Amino acid sequence: MIDKRVASLADAVEGVADGAIVLVGGFGAAGVPVELVHALLEQGARDLTIVTNNAGAGETDVAALIREGRVRKIICSYPRSAGSIWFEEFYRAGNIELELVPQGTLSERMRAAGAGLGGFFTPAGADSLLSRGKEIRVIAGRRHVFEEPLQGDVALVKAERADRWGNLVYNKAARNFGPTMATAATLSVVQVREFVELGDLDPEAVVTPGIFVDRVVEVAG
Amino acid sequence: MIDKRVASLADAVEGVADGAIVLVGGFGAAGVPVELVHALLEQGARDLTIVTNNAGAGETDVAALIREGRVRKIICSYPRSAGSIWFEEFYRAGNIELELVPQGTLSERMRAAGAGLGGFFTPAGADSLLSRGKEIRVIAGRRHVFEEPLQGDVALVKAERADRWGNLVYNKAARNFGPTMATAATLSVVQVREFVELGDLDPEAVVTPGIFVDRVVEVAG
Amino acid sequence: MTVAPLSHADMAARVAQDIPDGSYVNLGIGMPTLVGDVVSDGKEIVFHSENGILGFGPAPAPGEEDWELINAGKQPVTLATGGCYFHHTDSFMMMRGGHIDVTVLGAFQVSERGDLANWATDDAHLPPAVGGAMDLAVGAKRVLVLMMHTTPDGRPKLLQECSYPLTAAAVVHRVYTELAVIDVGPAGFVVREMVAGLSREELQQRTAAPLGFADEVGVLVPSGR
Amino acid sequence: MTVAPLSHADMAARVAQDIPDGSYVNLGIGMPTLVGDVVSDGKEIVFHSENGILGFGPAPAPGEEDWELINAGKQPVTLATGGCYFHHTDSFMMMRGGHIDVTVLGAFQVSERGDLANWATDDAHLPPAVGGAMDLAVGAKRVLVLMMHTTPDGRPKLLQECSYPLTAAAVVHRVYTELAVIDVGPAGFVVREMVAGLSREELQQRTAAPLGFADEVGVLVPSGR
Numbered sequence: 001m002i003d004k005r006v007a008s009l010a011d012a013v014e015g016v017a018d019g020a021i022v023l024v025g026g027f028g029a030a031g032v033p034v035e036l037v038h039a040l041l042e043q044g045a046r047d048l049t050i051v052t053n054n055a056g057a058g059e060t061d062v063a064a065l066i067r068e069g070r071v072r073k074i075i076c077s078y079p080r081s082a083g084s085i086w087f088e089e090f091y092r093a094g095n096i097e098l099e100l101v102p103q104g105t106l107s108e109r110m111r112a113a114g115a116g117l118g119g120f121f122t123p124a125g126a127d128s129l130l131s132r133g134k135e136i137r138v139i140a141g142r143r144h145v146f147e148e149p150l151q152g153d154v155a156l157v158k159a160e161r162a163d164r165w166g167n168l169v170y171n172k173a174a175r176n177f178g179p180t181m182a183t184a185a186t187l188s189v190v191q192v193r194e195f196v197e198l199g200d201l202d203p204e205a206v207v208t209p210g211i212f213v214d215r216v217v218e219v220a221g
Numbered sequence: 222m223i224d225k226r227v228a229s230l231a232d233a234v235e236g237v238a239d240g241a242i243v244l245v246g247g248f249g250a251a252g253v254p255v256e257l258v259h260a261l262l263e264q265g266a267r268d269l270t271i272v273t274n275n276a277g278a279g280e281t282d283v284a285a286l287i288r289e290g291r292v293r294k295i296i297c298s299y300p301r302s303a304g305s306i307w308f309e310e311f312y313r314a315g316n317i318e319l320e321l322v323p324q325g326t327l328s329e330r331m332r333a334a335g336a337g338l339g340g341f342f343t344p345a346g347a348d349s350l351l352s353r354g355k356e357i358r359v360i361a362g363r364r365h366v367f368e369e370p371l372q373g374d375v376a377l378v379k380a381e382r383a384d385r386w387g388n389l390v391y392n393k394a395a396r397n398f399g400p401t402m403a404t405a406a407t408l409s410v411v412q413v414r415e416f417v418e419l420g421d422l423d424p425e426a427v428v429t430p431g432i433f434v435d436r437v438v439e440v441a442g
Numbered sequence: 443m444t445v446a447p448l449s450h451a452d453m454a455a456r457v458a459q460d461i462p463d464g465s466y467v468n469l470g471i472g473m474p475t476l477v478g479d480v481v482s483d484g485k486e487i488v489f490h491s492e493n494g495i496l497g498f499g500p501a502p503a504p505g506e507e508d509w510e511l512i513n514a515g516k517q518p519v520t521l522a523t524g525g526c527y528f529h530h531t532d533s534f535m536m537m538r539g540g541h542i543d544v545t546v547l548g549a550f551q552v553s554e555r556g557d558l559a560n561w562a563t564d565d566a567h568l569p570p571a572v573g574g575a576m577d578l579a580v581g582a583k584r585v586l587v588l589m590m591h592t593t594p595d596g597r598p599k600l601l602q603e604c605s606y607p608l609t610a611a612a613v614v615h616r617v618y619t620e621l622a623v624i625d626v627g628p629a630g631f632v633v634r635e636m637v638a639g640l641s642r643e644e645l646q647q648r649t650a651a652p653l654g655f656a657d658e659v660g661v662l663v664p665s666g667r
Numbered sequence: 668m669t670v671a672p673l674s675h676a677d678m679a680a681r682v683a684q685d686i687p688d689g690s691y692v693n694l695g696i697g698m699p700t701l702v703g704d705v706v707s708d709g710k711e712i713v714f715h716s717e718n719g720i721l722g723f724g725p726a727p728a729p730g731e732e733d734w735e736l737i738n739a740g741k742q743p744v745t746l747a748t749g750g751c752y753f754h755h756t757d758s759f760m761m762m763r764g765g766h767i768d769v770t771v772l773g774a775f776q777v778s779e780r781g782d783l784a785n786w787a788t789d790d791a792h793l794p795p796a797v798g799g800a801m802d803l804a805v806g807a808k809r810v811l812v813l814m815m816h817t818t819p820d821g822r823p824k825l826l827q828e829c830s831y832p833l834t835a836a837a838v839v840h841r842v843y844t845e846l847a848v849i850d851v852g853p854a855g856f857v858v859r860e861m862v863a864g865l866s867r868e869e870l871q872q873r874t875a876a877p878l879g880f881a882d883e884v885g886v887l888v889p890s891g892r
């Protein structure tokens with residue numbers, strides 16, 4: 001019997017270790033697993049590497065993790081959003097490490113991890129400072145940079161509905177990084193607005209098959 | 222105004238050039254765009270390179286193209302299905318070139334083309350004869366082989382329903398290579414069982430967004 | 443200079459003229475988003491947003507915002523009939539894989555070889571941020587730049603070499619400013635159109651690379667909007 | 668030898684015992700598909716098919732076949748409640764990416780280091796064919812081999828080195844034959860279970876690599892099925 005549903009947010013993030021690489025979904029405010037991130041804050045893991053598109057804004061979710069000194073390093077594409085005050089403060093003080101990655105490369109590196117690939121060549125960023133120190137190869141007359149897979153220990157993802165097998169569907173543009181992050185972490189944890197019965201999701205329209213999901217928790221709203 | 226629907230199978234394959242690389246969907250009998258392949262036979266293009274999982278069986282579709290001497294080379298993972306008599310006859314006589322590719326690598330190479338990547342390292346086949354002459358790299362302690370993108374001039378795909386923008390949904394396991402092939406060809410041609418009105422497909426459940434599709438033709442049954 | 447430069451709205455409208463019916467278009471954040479407001483008269487254009495939308499429509503009416511339906515600039519949008527959703531990795535397949543017909547981007551600098559600098563300045567005070575700029579710049583079939591001709595303090599942004607870090611090399615096809623429409627090609631910058639009343643010398647003064655001129659240079663006339 | 672070897676059904680049942688409840692399982696074509704028929708008593712197992720199905724069920728009743736719902740062996744199947752469809756590239760992400768818990772594969776040869784040869788023989792008469800074997804062999808968390816102990820003409824299939832072309836090196840965890848259950852590990856082949864009445868010497872005679880034996884070697888008893 002497969003039942004990936006857990007009863008509480010605390011159960012959902014149980015066991016995340018100090019030093020973990022944590023993939024956090026969301027683009028802007030859409031698809032951010034706010035409650036899971038707050039549960040991680042409660043849970044207490046430290047020295048984290050956070051992989052996420054933005055660096056948090058205001059006082060919630062990733063910004064709160066940074067404020068509380070839990071984040072050693074952030075791997076992201078766009079840490080300069082309006083309201084990213086905690087990231088900026090820690091960054092200027094040299095208290096957080098930043099690895100800046102072009103957004104498509106960020107997503108593709110996680111996919112490579114999920115897909116069992118050893119890395120890939122991309123033209124994105126190959127002419128830029130962001131390829132410094134990396135292997136450059138001219139392929140079909142064009143510069144490409146070699147990028148490595150990016151595997152997480154934990155993924156925190158927000159979806160719309162899940163069944164007990166962990167099959168997921170998302171809502172509109174809140175889908176963003178979720179499906180890829182779920183494939184790329186050893187432990188994939190998902191908050192959903194609603195649990196549904198097994199068989200209620202259209203098999204043609206499941207976005208994340210349950211094989212990529214380990215725990216699901218229901219968070220209304 | 223975007224309208225990718227064409228009136229006939231002949232219109233759908235119009236312009237395919239001699240020497241073209243043609244991606245043909247399907248796994249076993251499921252998802253094979255039989256009528257499009259027969260239209261290509263009628264259309265007359267020669268010296269083709271066919272990329273497809275199997276090598277055709279019986280007297281129809283890819284087997285018919287081979288029988289009529291239109292196929293210079295086949296790139297596939299499993300040409301030894303029951304009934305692949307025309308492939309086997311041409312192969313033994315040295316009248317067709319075979320590039321054998323592990324199935325996941327075949328699909329991933331087409332995806333790399335569709336995704337604008339310059340290639341990737343995979344562990345699949347790295348210990349095998351199929352990596353002979355290719356770059357081998359040990360990544361994270363494991364042998365990987367470098368694989369190049371595989372771009373088609375034309376893709377022939379079978380789907381279930383399309384709207385005039387070329388958005389597609391598929392039927393069950395007939396989906397197989399279709400969504401990837403549609404991304405990987407300069408000209409993507411799709412046969413569908415049914416045209417629907419724009420807006421009739423669930424935006425959360427579109428499998429192939431129309432951006433990857435150039436022509437759609439309705440073939441009942 | 444007594445000439446009247448184009449307004450932002452006119453600049454956006456001029457870009458929109460060059461986008462063919464049926465195009466798949468990605469608009470960068472900032473001024474390029476204005477192009478979306480003026481492009482649709484008679485044309486069916488499909489707008490792509492990097493966060494997983496193909497075919498988004500205009501902003502919703504106030505009070506109708508859905509914060510899970512936003513564009514790359516994190517502003518609420520709507521979904522056009524025929525639009526659909528997909529995940530980030532698929533979205534960047536479209537961008538990097540040559541499936542987007544046209545992208546309109548802002549820029550800090552463009553070089554005469556078409557090099558684009560639009561992600562970082564020499565201001566070390568700010569943390570660097572790149573977003574999807576590099577993927578889009580290398581992947582779109584046609585890269586159009588929409589920007590002011592000079593910086594607010596009057597320094598040229600069209601240069602022989604970019605001094606700011608590159609986003610991508612040799613990718614820009616055409617630049618639209620408040621003063622001119624300029625092609626970027628093997629011959630460097632070639633002016634196609636200039637705003638009414640501006641002399642070639644005046645335009646060259648504001649540009650830090652030699653300008654070529656088309657045989658017939660068109661005239662840009664402000665609409666008054 | 669007077670011992671009764673296991674039947675194919677018994678061999679499949681023995682494999683099924685080792686598949687934990689809740690596993691994601693890919694069964695190779697041929698004998699491994701038998702495992703699907705015997706695994707389900709009390710366990711919820713999700714079967715993966717390389718052509719884009721997770722959670723397929725048993726064959727449909729005659730006349731109910733849907734030829735767009737087939738498994739990797741091109742036989743009609745059904746979809747279990749909770750199953751879903753996806754495309755080939757995503758399917759191979761699951762296989763190569765370490766998401767499949769267990770795969771059960773047939774083999775021509777297995778070496779004492781766990782090398783697997785199951786895609787090509789030395790018969791140059793046949794065109795080569797590989798399918799998904801290499802992706803699955805490198806990617807599944809646990810690779811189980813289900814095969815006869817020797818070839819039809821009596822040659823060993825468990826060897827020091829494979830003579831046939833490799834599918835993948837050092838990937839096999841355990842081998843199930845009609846005579847024994849054998850682990851493959853740092854110490855080479857270690858026999859865990861043997862069929863009733865067979866001596867260690869008789870098993871060794873049929874195996875072309877030195878066999879170790881577990882402290883307690885279990886007994887396999889044919890069911891008569």
